[in-house]
Amino acid sequence: MAGKKVVVVGHGPIGHAFIEKLAEREAGFEITVVCEEPRPAYNRVMLTQYFLDCDGDKHDQMKLSYWSEEDLKSKNVKLVYGRATSIDRDNKSVSYSKVSHGGSSVDEDTDSLQYDILVLCTGSFCFVPPTPGFVLPEKKNPQWPDDPASRPEGVFVYRTIEDLEALIAAAKNSKRAAVIGGGLLGLEAAKAVYDLEMESHVVEMAPYLMPTQLNQEGGKALERKISSLGIHVHSGAKIQEAVLDGGKVKGLKFIPNGETEPIVLD
Ligand SMILES: Cc1cc2nc3c(=O)[nH]c(=O)nc-3n(C[C@H](O)[C@H](O)[C@H](O)COP(=O)(O)OP(=O)(O)OC[C@H]3O[C@@H](n4cnc5c(N)ncnc54)[C@H](O)[C@@H]3O)c2cc1C
Numbered sequence: 513m514a515g516k517k518v519v520v521v522g523h524g525p526i527g528h529a530f531i532e533k534l535a536e537r538e539a540g541f542e543i544t545v546v547c548e549e550p551r552p553a554y555n556r557v558m559l560t561q562y563f564l565d566c567d568g569d570k571h572d573q574m575k576l577s578y579w580s581e582e583d584l585k586s587k588n589v590k591l592v593y594g595r596a597t598s599i600d601r602d603n604k605s606v607s608y609s610k611v612s613h614g615g616s617s618v619d620e621d622t623d624s625l626q627y628d629i630l631v632l633c634t635g636s637f638c639f640v641p642p643t644p645g646f647v648l649p650e651k652k653n654p655q656w657p658d659d660p661a662s663r664p665e666g667v668f669v670y671r672t673i674e675d676l677e678a679l680i681a682a683a684k685n686s687k688r689a690a691v692i693g694g695g696l697l698g699l700e701a702a703k704a705v706y707d708l709e710m711e712s713h714v715v716e717m718a719p720y721l722m723p724t725q726l727n728q729e730g731g732k733a734l735e736r737k738i739s740s741l742g743i744h745v746h747s748g749a750k751i752q753e754a755v756l757d758g759g760k761v762k763g764l765k766f767i768p769n770g771e772t773e774p775i776v777l778d
Contacts, residue, residue, distance in 0.1 A: 515540060517628045525557070526635065543589045547593055548593075548594070549674070554578065558576055559676065563708075595609050597622070637658040646754055660678070683705065688777070689712055692715055695725075702714045702738070746769070748769030
């Protein structure tokens with residue numbers, strides 16, 4: 513196996529765990545990881561901790577990190593920032609594009625890597641419901657469901673450090689935030705926007721919070737508890753659209769539980 517080229521696509525928690533185990537073996541693999549995010553893998557499960565690690569405008573990202581760029585280098589793992597775009601199985605090569613992280617999509621700047629073994633650790637992406645206004649149809653990117661450029665200004669997902677940084681920046685000029693989904697992550701996000709001093713609303717289509725984990729009684733008890741903290745809960749809501757103005761979100765239109773007419777949360 514010595515000298516074999518292992519290319520890992522995706523440097524999330526699983527890509528990291530795989531590389532860590534492979535490096536431990538000291539089997540002489542030439543390991544390269546193609547990392548789409550602008551930093552090495554970090555503990556995504558602890559993402560919300562990022563808010564607590566804020567110190568003014570300085571955020572300590574390393575608290576969430578597994579290995580730094582230097583750690584990877586010291587383990588002879590080559591880190592390539594980019595997004596894998598195609599695999600040529602006959603020639604055993606994978607092409608990738610350099611990703612620009614200013615909120616736009618993939619650059620034209622491409623390169624490729626030869627591999628003996630290719631491991632895809634590309635994980636998951638946020639499910640964005642097909643509700644009008646959540647994504648700009650003309651900017652939808654079939655190659656990249658999480659492409660930030662496909663979303664209207666003011667619409668975020670909750671998955672990466674960049675998502676949180678964008679949220680923190682937007683909070684400086686916003687008064688109110690609606691979080692779609694009253695599951696575990698939705699409630700984490702609702703607490704986060706509350707801590708960012710925005711009026712925080714959770715809009716859940718099920719009749720009570722955390723419908724996957726709780727029964728109605730438990731979900732309603734949780735709703736009372738969350739409401740008593742100052743977070744507004746709208747369960748049983750039928751979301752109709754995000755109201756946009758010039759590519760920017762202005763409100764959320766939904767029919768509250770038991771009502772027939774929609775309201776707009778500005
Ligand atoms: C806020 C939050 C809290 C969570 N809490 C929990 C929890 O309590 N318990 C739990 O079990 N799970 C939790 N999860 C889910 C958990 O984070 C995921 O299951 C885990 O991150 C999966 O790891 P992964 O490496 O497989 O995928 P991902 O974390 O999705 O990482 C995949 C990586 O591959 C990159 N990638 C994708 N395509 C390409 C490409 N073409 N080229 C290059 N790179 C690419 C992505 O950008 C990403 O960096 C939570 C998730 C979030 C967002």
